Amino acid sequence: MSSSGKTLSENAEEYLEVLYKLSLEERPVKTTKISKMLNIAPASATQMIKKLEKDGYVDYSPYKGVTLTEEGYTIASKITRKHRLLERFLHDMLHIKKESVHDQACEMEHSLSDDAERALCQLLEQPDECPDDEELIPVCDFKFETCDECQKRRQEEVNEVGKRDKNLVSITNMKRTEKGKVSFIRGDYKVIRRLMDMGITIGAEVCVLEVAPFKGPVELLVRGSNLALGRDIAKNVFVEIFREDSSDFRGALSYG
Incomplete structure (x- = not known):
């Protein structure tokens, strides 16, 4: 169910999940790419x-493509997170083969509650x-700043914890x-301490200077200093993107 109370079909959620994946590579996303990933006719994709x-x-803009709105991104990242957590569970705990976890997670993701997540x-x-293609698991939307805080409040249910009102994106x-x-x-306190030593704390403002290809380091400007973060740690730092006037959840971005 969306934040506005509307119930989405599993088919609609699948479209948003595909859009989430493709929009990390390019925006707007071409409808032909969506139809190809879902293995359906382009006309059917356009209709949905x-x-x-x-x-x-x-x-949606014909001949240009599709971008997620802020609400669309919230739902898309949520269902993607549940899917990839389920893949980890099926593979790590139940020892299901990597080639089988995707389809099984697809069947389970739509019914997984937030508390179960x-x-x-x-x-x-x-x-x-996730285990099959090493894609990043999106951050949760619960009102925590660290995993340690979540652990300390593990007795509280999700409706007591509350949800963030902003979407977050990994630095990578x-x-x-x-x-x-x-x-x-x-991550654990070791990750937090390592980042704190570099001046990367909750509330710190960062600017991405360069993202190296092939899972190379991310170069950042933080508190007036240039830092190079390895992907192993950078992927677990999530930020609220500074927005400009745009319906795209990431704002009108400059690619320089």
Whole structure:
């Protein structure tokens, strides 16, 4: 169910999940890429995209493509997170083969409650990547700043904890010249301490200077200093992107 109370079909959620994956590579996303990933006719993809636009989850421009709105991104990242956590559970705990976990996770993700999602993350000790293709697990949308805080409040249910009112993006998914505020750090106290020593704390403003290809380091400007963060730690730093006037959840970005 969306934040506005509307119930989404599993098919609509699948479209948003695909859009989430593709929008990390390019924006807007071409409808031909969506239809190819879902293995359906382009006309069918366009029909669903128009419905999602009417409901406020995407912005669609013919011949240009599709972008997720802020609400669309919230739902897309949520369902993607549940899917990838389930893949980890199936592979790590139940020892299902990697080639089989994707389809099984697809069947389970739509019925996984938020409380079960949180418990699953804690059981798996806050994993950061899914097992089959090592794609990043999106950050949770619960109102925490660190995993340690989540653990300390593990007796509280999700409705007591509350949800963030802003979408967060991993530093590794930011583009050159994008700016944002650090709002969540995933990992144990060792990760937090390592980042603190570099001046990267909750609330710190960062600007991405360069993102090296092939999973290379991310170069940042933090508190007036240039830092190079390895992907192993940078992928677990999540920021609220500074927005400009745009319906795209990431704002009107400059790619320089």
